[in-house]
Amino acid sequence: MRPTKPTTSLDVRTIEDHGRIPADLDTAILLTLAACYPEHRDMFARTRHWRGHVAAYRVIALDGGVVAAHVAVVDCTIRVGEASVRVAGVGQVAALPPYRKTGLIDGLLARAVDEAKDRGFDVGMLFCQERVRRVYERNGWIDITDRPCTRTEAGERILMPPDHLRMMVPLAMAELPPGSIDLAGDKW
Numbered sequence: 001m002r003p004t005k006p007t008t009s010l011d012v013r014t015i016e017d018h019g020r021i022p023a024d025l026d027t028a029i030l031l032t033l034a035a036c037y038p039e040h041r042d043m044f045a046r047t048r049h050w051r052g053h054v055a056a057y058r059v060i061a062l063d064g065g066v067v068a069a070h071v072a073v074v075d076c077t078i079r080v081g082e083a084s085v086r087v088a089g090v091g092q093v094a095a096l097p098p099y100r101k102t103g104l105i106d107g108l109l110a111r112a113v114d115e116a117k118d119r120g121f122d123v124g125m126l127f128c129q130e131r132v133r134r135v136y137e138r139n140g141w142i143d144i145t146d147r148p149c150t151r152t153e154a155g156e157r158i159l160m161p162p163d164h165l166r167m168m169v170p171l172a173m174a175e176l177p178p179g180s181i182d183l184a185g186d187k188w
């Protein structure tokens, strides 16, 4: 059984990013992202801007100077069928191992979604692998992988494979407009 840490006394904050956060916080975030995404350690040694996407805001849980858990939200406008949809793009969802299975990440996801609602986003959207689907389903996210979804990387349009799940949560829009999804850029 993995040891877990008490999370009730953690300092949960929403911080504005837009490319400007204090250097010590940047370092703490990068350490947590590198630990939770070892396959992307090199990138997180350089930048928190995943695939060049600058987050609008981040929700973090601080345990002293350590970022125990983290969620980033990118402000993106995508196309769905004929409609333009302003999406709160959720990513970099991470909890350090001692803080997993505590519900901490659920609290951060809920706060990120509430904030997105307050900021007037149409829907929340994220991408994940099958192995973490349950994390999002238990938090009210809906699988929309049956919608074809195209992203653009280095000018090339790429149809996202079906094992790369797409999930959404309704905000100002109760549901997605009909049609295929075009990210009008790369995934976040």
Ligand SMILES: CC(C)(COP(=O)(O)OP(=O)(O)OC[C@H]1O[C@@H](n2cnc3c(N)ncnc32)[C@H](O)[C@@H]1OP(=O)(O)O)[C@@H](O)C(=O)NCCC(=O)NCCS
Pocket: 036, 037, 092, 093, 094, 095, 096, 099, 100, 101, 102, 103, 104, 105, 127, 128, 129, 131, 132, 134, 135
């Ligand atoms: C995703 C995360 C925040 C969830 O935290 P949590 O809900 O507190 O607790 P867990 O770590 O137990 O995750 C829940 C489930 O996802 C699975 N999971 C999460 N990350 C995983 C990974 N990188 N590889 C394999 N399985 C993973 C867990 O095995 C667990 O499965 P179970 O419900 O069958 O036991 C945390 O696991 C994490 O930081 N993972 C690494 C980063 C990551 O993969 N983020 C998601 C990107 S979409």
